[in-house]
Amino acid sequence: MNSEFLEALRDLEKEKGIAVDVLLEAIEAALLSAYKRNFGSLQNARVHIDRDTGDYKVYSQRAVVEEVEDDRVEISLEDARKIDPRFNLEDVVEDEVTPRNFGRIAAQTAKQVVVQRIREAERNIIFEEFSNREGDILTGIVQRIENKNVFIELGKTEAILTPSEQIPNEDYRHGDRLKTYIVEVRKTTKGPQILVSRTHPGLLKRLFELEVPELQEGVVELKSIAREAGYRSKIAVYSKDENIDPVGACVGPKGMRVQNIVTELNGEKIDIIKWNQDPSKYVASSLSPAKVVAVEVWEDEKVARVIVPDYQLSLAIGKEGQNARLAAKLTGWKIDIKSESQMTDIYPEYDAEENDGFSTDDNYLETFEDEYKHVDSSEEKNGE
Incomplete structure (x- = not known):
């Protein structure tokens, strides 16, 4: 590792938002684990990476005690003061013990740590992005179908449409574009798991909010929804402004607004009533x-x-x-x-x-x- 390695870490910090110090601390911990594993050392040790040059060193650590019981982890006060007269009891004496052939192990370990941290950071970014969108609509493309679960591609990740959240008799094919409702975003060891629905009443609510500007502006309120997905739904709407017809606003000119939603839901009938x-x-x-x-x-x-x-x-x-x-x-x-x-x-x-x-x-x-x-x-x- 050298200054070029540090520069690469700084570039990652800008691109992925992972702090250089966080990466270096993780690499130091991984190198210490690799040192103990490969060199069978039972002594206490510490790995330090120079933040300016990228050079790394391994130090053994021994505690200063009055009576030594294990010379691998302890040193007498008398011997410690031979090294430096300023040492006192309970201080820690460090000696460099960097192995000669440690470079290859260090490079491989550093690469593994960086790759792992990049994956974790990307997963956290995706989780934060979609967890803030629970209860919202997203559009994706059907990627594959496994055991009746439909996997929908969302760019950097994918969502899962389980059988219980699918509209009855709705046929899903590879490449289809679907609007779905985000029910839940879970954090798992394999990354965020996004669960979506086509049957949730919230999908109908969000579709109307997309189609009807009066709902977005708050001029018209959607008071209640009852839905049997794939068959029929009812919504109750209301407006405080007597000059506005809430039902007409949702139906739209020549019925275009509600028809767009009916088309999106593959013919599901929708009754719009005035609350x-x-x-x-x-x-x-x-x-x-x-x-x-x-x-x-x-x-x-x-x-x-x-x-x-x-x-x-x-x-x-x-x-x-x-x-x-x-x-x-x-x-x-x-x-x-x-x-x-x-x-x-x-x-x-x-x-x-x-x-x-x-x-x-x-x-x-x-x-x-x-x-x-x-x-x-x-x-x-x-x-x-």
């Missing part, structure tokens, strides 16, 4: 595209009974209860959907033509628990 502070209006809107005749709410229990025309009942419930299930997730309310004819059977006093309100049966909630099967209100609301 309302009034629970009855909010619940009614959440069942879109079904038309609601009337809503009765029990705010303490967060339960709503919704009346729809007979011909709208199947639309309100949706295929396999999907529309009702998503509405419940979106609003956080338990929703019971009844047709007008069903209401007439249950409550003969109910008049479909005067449906702006109806009496509350105190025993209804008990009956409701037995009859209602469509939505489980314990399901957590997504997208906040």
Whole structure:
């Protein structure tokens, strides 16, 4: 090692951000380990690299004691003062013991340490970069597929899209460009592991924020998201400015904004509704595209009974209860959907033509628990 070696380390400091002193300290520790391993020394030793010239030296170390028990690691006070009269008890005497053929070992060790530290630094840089982006969207290229895991190239590293985070029936091929949501960044011995998702509600939220300037500016708020990836999603939006239509802003001119998101998600249907502070209006809107005749709410229990025309009942419930299930997730309310004819059977006093309100049966909630099967209100609301 020489001054050229030190210059190379300074260049690395500028390029990789690894301090020269940190590298030299690591090299000194590695050289000491190599010295003990190759020369079988049991004595205490120290390796020093000159910060100006790059020259290295190995020193044995012996503690100054009154009575010597092991002359490999100890020296008497009398002998120490023969070397230098200033030595006292508990001082350390150093003698240079650099082996003649230590140069080749030193060069090889230094190279290994530098390469290892460069790898560690690059891994730390990548980890810091992506850990700060958790909850954000990134675009990558499908590199390979192993055991149903999709590996996505991100330049200096790659992300993993596990089967549980893949959209059902979505086909991934080598070279495909994908937008994914960063769920978690883990630090491992092999470097940072970036876990991404195509099913997370956050992906839908970020896609809308990219497409809708009003969301980025804060003029429109995205209040809630309910998503069944690959099939259907619902989002609730709101604006404090009465002159702005939050639903129209998200749909975009000729539906272009929402259509771009639908295309990115391979045809996933998206219902955009206007959030309302009034629970009855909010619940009614959440069942879109079904038309609601009337809503009765029990705010303490967060339960709503919704009346729809007979011909709208199947639309309100949706295929396999999907529309009702998503509405419940979106609003956080338990929703019971009844047709007008069903209401007439249950409550003969109910008049479909005067449906702006109806009496509350105190025993209804008990009956409701037995009859209602469509939505489980314990399901957590997504997208906040």
